[in-house]
Amino acid sequence: MSRISLNIIISLLLGTVSLSLIFISKDYPGTSGNFPITMLIFIVLLSIAQIAISIYRFKTLNQKQFEINHISLIIFCLSFLTVYLMQFLNFFGAFLIFFLSVIYFYKIRNLKYYLFGTLILFLAIFVIFQFGLNVSLLNREFLG
Amino acid sequence: MQSLEVLSNLFTYSNILSVVFGVVIGLLIGMLPGLTANLGVALLLPVTYGLEPTSALLLLVSVYTSAIYGGSFPAILINAPGTSASAATALDGYVLTKQGKFNTAIRVSTFASVFGGMISGFALLFIAPPLSLISLKFGPAQYFMLAVFGLTIIGTLSSGNFVKGLIAGTVGLFLSTIGSDLDSGYPRFTFGFSGLLSGINFVPAVIGLFSMSQALILSEDPLKTIQLNKFKADTWKFLPKFFEIQKVFLNCCVSSIVGVLVGILPGAGGDIASWVSYNEAKRFSKNKSEFGQGSLKGIAASECANNAVTGSALIPLLTLGIPGSTTAAILLGALLIHGLLPGRELFTTNGNITYSVIWGFIFANIFMGFVGLSVAKYFGKIAKIPNYFLAPAIIILSVVGSYAIGNNVQDVYTMVIFGLLGYLMRKLNYPPAPLILGLILGPIAETGFRQSQILAKDSVVVYILNNSISLVLFVLTIVSILSAVYFELTKKTNYEKDIS
Numbered sequence: 063m064s065r066i067s068l069n070i071i072i073s074l075l076l077g078t079v080s081l082s083l084i085f086i087s088k089d090y091p092g093t094s095g096n097f098p099i100t101m102l103i104f105i106v107l108l109s110i111a112q113i114a115i116s117i118y119r120f121k122t123l124n125q126k127q128f129e130i131n132h133i134s135l136i137i138f139c140l141s142f143l144t145v146y147l148m149q150f151l152n153f154f155g156a157f158l159i160f161f162l163s164v165i166y167f168y169k170i171r172n173l174k175y176y177l178f179g180t181l182i183l184f185l186a187i188f189v190i191f192q193f194g195l196n197v198s199l200l201n202r203e204f205l206g
Numbered sequence: 207m208q209s210l211e212v213l214s215n216l217f218t219y220s221n222i223l224s225v226v227f228g229v230v231i232g233l234l235i236g237m238l239p240g241l242t243a244n245l246g247v248a249l250l251l252p253v254t255y256g257l258e259p260t261s262a263l264l265l266l267v268s269v270y271t272s273a274i275y276g277g278s279f280p281a282i283l284i285n286a287p288g289t290s291a292s293a294a295t296a297l298d299g300y301v302l303t304k305q306g307k308f309n310t311a312i313r314v315s316t317f318a319s320v321f322g323g324m325i326s327g328f329a330l331l332f333i334a335p336p337l338s339l340i341s342l343k344f345g346p347a348q349y350f351m352l353a354v355f356g357l358t359i360i361g362t363l364s365s366g367n368f369v370k371g372l373i374a375g376t377v378g379l380f381l382s383t384i385g386s387d388l389d390s391g392y393p394r395f396t397f398g399f400s401g402l403l404s405g406i407n408f409v410p411a412v413i414g415l416f417s418m419s420q421a422l423i424l425s426e427d428p429l430k431t432i433q434l435n436k437f438k439a440d441t442w443k444f445l446p447k448f449f450e451i452q453k454v455f456l457n458c459c460v461s462s463i464v465g466v467l468v469g470i471l472p473g474a475g476g477d478i479a480s481w482v483s484y485n486e487a488k489r490f491s492k493n494k495s496e497f498g499q500g501s502l503k504g505i506a507a508s509e510c511a512n513n514a515v516t517g518s519a520l521i522p523l524l525t526l527g528i529p530g531s532t533t534a535a536i537l538l539g540a541l542l543i544h545g546l547l548p549g550r551e552l553f554t555t556n557g558n559i560t561y562s563v564i565w566g567f568i569f570a571n572i573f574m575g576f577v578g579l580s581v582a583k584y585f586g587k588i589a590k591i592p593n594y595f596l597a598p599a600i601i602i603l604s605v606v607g608s609y610a611i612g613n614n615v616q617d618v619y620t621m622v623i624f625g626l627l628g629y630l631m632r633k634l635n636y637p638p639a640p641l642i643l644g645l646i647l648g649p650i651a652e653t654g655f656r657q658s659q660i661l662a663k664d665s666v667v668v669y670i671l672n673n674s675i676s677l678v679l680f681v682l683t684i685v686s687i688l689s690a691v692y693f694e695l696t697k698k699t700n701y702e703k704d705i706s
Contacts, residue, residue, distance in 0.1 A: 065634075072634065076373065083380075083395065093659060094387040094394060097652040101380040108373045115369060130633060131426040138422060138626050141601055145618045153606070161598055168428035168594040183599055187606060 069116040077109035136167050154184065215260060216562040216569075224261040225570045228268025229577050235269070236276020237585060238596070239284075241420065243273035244639075247536045248416040249600070251409055251543075252607040259544040259556075263563045266540050268570040270533050271516040275319040275574055278509050279585050282311045291477045291515070294484040294508035301500035312582050313446040314502045315509040316575050318458050322510035323571030325462035326469060326517025330524075331564050333470075334553070338525040340675070341549035346661060347670040350654030351679040353647045356528045357640075358686035368690050370636045378644020381406055383652065401616045408645045409543065410608040410621035412536055415638040417607075418625025421600040423632065428594040445579070454506035457487055461507045465514025469531070470521050483511030517567060524552055524560065527650070532639040538646055 080102040087095040087102070144160040151159070161180055170176075215221075228250075235246040246269045254262030277292035282299030295315060302311040344352070357375055384395045385405030396402040461483040468479035487507035488497040497504045519531040527548035529535035538548070546552060552560045608621035628638045655666075662669035670676055 068634065076377075087394070090387075090394060091392055092390055093656055094390050094392050096659075097655060098380055098383040098394060101376055101383070104376045105373065105380065108369060108376060112369050112373065130630075133428065134422040134425045134629060137425045137597065137601070138622070138629070141418070141605070141622050141625070142619075145605060145615065145622055148605075148618075149615060157602055157605075161602070164598045164601075165594060168425075170428075170594055179595060183602065187602060 066116050066119065070113050073109040073112040073116070077106050077113075080105040080109070133167055137164060140164060140167075157184070211558060212561040212565060215558050216565050218261075220258060220261045221264055221562070221566060224257065224265040225268050225566055225573060228265040229272045229570055229574045232269035232272030233276040233574070233578060233581060236273040237279045238591060239280045241596070242416075243270050243277075243533050244416045244536060245420050245600075246270075246273050247533050247540075248412045249603055249607060251412060251536065251540055252610045254540060255543070255611060259546060260559050260562045260566070262544055263537075263540060263559070264566040264570070266537055267516075267520070267563060267567045268574075270537070271323050271513060271567065271571055272574040272578075274512050274516055275316070275323070275509070275578060277512075278315040278319065278505075279312070279578075279582065282315060282505070283308055283585060291480050291512035292508070293477060294480045295505055297484075297498050297508075298501045298504035301498070302505075305500060307500070310450060310502065311500075311505055313579070314450055314454055314505050316578050317446045317451055318454060318461070318506040318508075318510035319513040319578075320571050320575035321458045322462045322465055322512070322514035323516060323574070324568055326466055326514040327564060327568035327571060328517075329466045329514075330517040330520055330567070331561075333518075334521050334524050334564075337521065338550045338553050341526060343675055344549070346654045346657035347673060348654075348675045348679070350651055350658055350670055351676045351683070352526060352528065353651035353654060355679045355683045355686065356647050357643065357651070358683050358690070367635050367637060370634075371640045374631065374636050374638065375640035375644040378641040379648045379651065380644075381641075382645050382648025388649075388653070389656065406645065407611065407617055407620060408539055408642065409611050410617040411624045411645060412539060412642055413604050413608050414621040414624025414626075415628035415631075415642060416536070417600055417604045418621060419628030419632060419638070421597045421604070422625065422629040424593040424597040424600070428597065429592070450502065454502055457503045457506045458510045460490075461487065461510035462514040465511035466518040468511070469515035469518030477512070479511040479515045480508040483507045513571070520567075524548055529643065532642075535639060535643050535646065539642075542646075 084099055084102045084106075087098050089095075090098075140160055140163055144156045147159065148156040150156075158180065161183065162176065165176065165179070231250065232243070232246055235241045235243065247266050250265060250269055254265055257265065274291050278295050278299070281292040281296040283303055285296050285300040285303075299311045299315065302308060357379070382405070384402055386393055386403050393403055464483040464486060465479045468482060484497075484504060484507045487503050488494055491497065491501075491503060515531065519529070519534045520537070522528040523534045523538055523541075525548065527538065529538050541548060546556055546559065604621055604625070605618055608617045609615065611617050630636075631638050631641070658670050659666050671680060
């Protein structure tokens with residue numbers, strides 16, 4: 063998809079979501095809806111301006127395809143999954159899986175890195191947070 | 207007497223450790239191409255929760271100033287500026303490296319950075335206290351107009367994408383309204399999620415937008431390594447020479463003034479200062495042709511100006527609550543976390559903390575020079591840290607950091623979601639800084655507006671503009687918007703950059 067087309071789609075999406083939120087906030091009691099409604103109206107107007115700019119530039123400028131790197135998305139999904147797993151496997155369990163999966167997706171096949179990288183990283187984090195900041199990585203959600 | 211109090215408050219074990227740690231971490235972050243001062247300050251924000259306000263702020267300002275200085279190392283040695291503020295340094299610095307004169311370039315950049323940083327520290331010390339007197343005259347109407355003016359900074363923080371910057375800022379303002387209404391207690395936009403009742407905590411949002419998103423960007427090219435064979439560590443010469451200092455001294459004086467003035471302007475950061483200063487140095491030079499060919503004056507102008515911004519960007523922040531740069535916007539959050547409100551109180555009731563931080567900032571700049579020159583010869587090893595190690599390390603630190611804020615997983619989810627949002631925003635050229643500014647200034651703007659509504663007898667607009675400070679702020683707001691629109695219209699190239 064071209065960058066300009068994506069700009070238009072995102073602006074349309076933002077405008078539509080903002081309009082629907084305006085209808086929701088109309089029912090808020092007293093003055094509690096005034097400020098958000100004003101902001102939402104601004105978002106709608108700015109989205110229209112962005113669409114106009116994109117259409118205006120569409121004719122004069124060359125387009126370039128918009129691409130999102132798939133590894134970055136995989137890393138994001140892994141991060142999300144890790145935060146979820148953290149509640150069951152504790153911090154170290156969840157992040158061991160995270161770290162090993164990440165370097166696998168990075169196509170690192172060096173065993174030395176798997177071993178020493180994991181050890182150094184975990185030791186550093188444990189020392190900084192456990193002793194430096196008094197954040198117990200062995201408690202609550204981190205315990206599982 | 208007060209000076210003695212400040213000094214005794216400053217030279218405590220924890221404060222000294224904060225400066226040392228902040229300088230070292232800031233230098234490492236600045237030296238690594240791809241990591242920025244914003245990332246460093248955002249990542250260390252939760253670390254400051256357990257610290258005293260003085261130590262916490264010292265840690266963050268030390269990271270800020272030394273990260274900007276650290277950016278000069280990759281700019282000079284490998285032609286890859288560590289931060290955008292060091293882009294102008296690369297023009298002459300890398301030429302000198304190719305000529306084998308990297309020693310000279312690093313020594314001059316160190317002297318200029320320390321000089322600029324110290325001048326900005328003194329500017330902060332002498333300009334901020336009298337300026338803060340203005341804040342005494344502020345009521346709800348003035349605070350509302352101040353927040354509106356602060357938001358027009360969006361135009362300058364948006365690097366050319368004015369409309370996208372405004373959209374991001376307005377979305378930030380809207381997001382700040384999520385949660386229980388402070389007046390009525392009515393839940394706004396929570397959609398039944400009890401976790402949203404207390405609103406969006408901006409610290410995990412900052413960590414997500416600046417740190418997690420950067421880790422996702424680094425993940426795009428995990429195997430990227432830097433080739434370094436231009437210099438050898440054993441040829442390193444440590445201290446700056448007298449003739450080098452003499453050659454650039456006048457240049458440093460002018461550039462630090464430029465940097466201080468640019469830094470005071472809300473939204474104008476180190477990159478603008480370094481380019482303005484570089485161009486001015488070139489314009490007034492007798493030998494213009496040396497610029498771009500390895501000019502020491504060029505390096506000094508750029509480095510002195512970008513470090514002169516670090517202190518002066520804190521002037522509008524500490525006095526009026528308007529951040530002078532993106533990093534200053536994150537620092538505004540740090541102030542609020544530690545219960546410190548920008549304004550006159552910072553220089554009276556909390557004067558001990560504020561003056562200690564300012565003096566600590568000046569000492570941090572001196573210390574930064576020594577550490578910088580000491581670790582310079584290890585730059586090769588530092589810069590070789592691969593992305594496949596940095597990215598997961600940043601993600602893990604971001605997760606633990608956001609958990610440490612309130613010991614709850616919801617903050618971690620907020621951070622991860624804002625991380626993806628920040629990544630997509632960067633890919634689509636939506637600047638993330640205005641969104642954070644909106645999140646921070648939103649409650650101030652809304653409170654000011656609603657209090658004005660209550661106090662206004664007739665029209666709220668008339669009430670807000672019926673005083674000289676609000677009128678001045680209104681005029682400044684209009685000027686700020688018009689100048690941003692002017693730059694948007696005259697700099698079509700920015701949009702071309704967007705789609706190419």
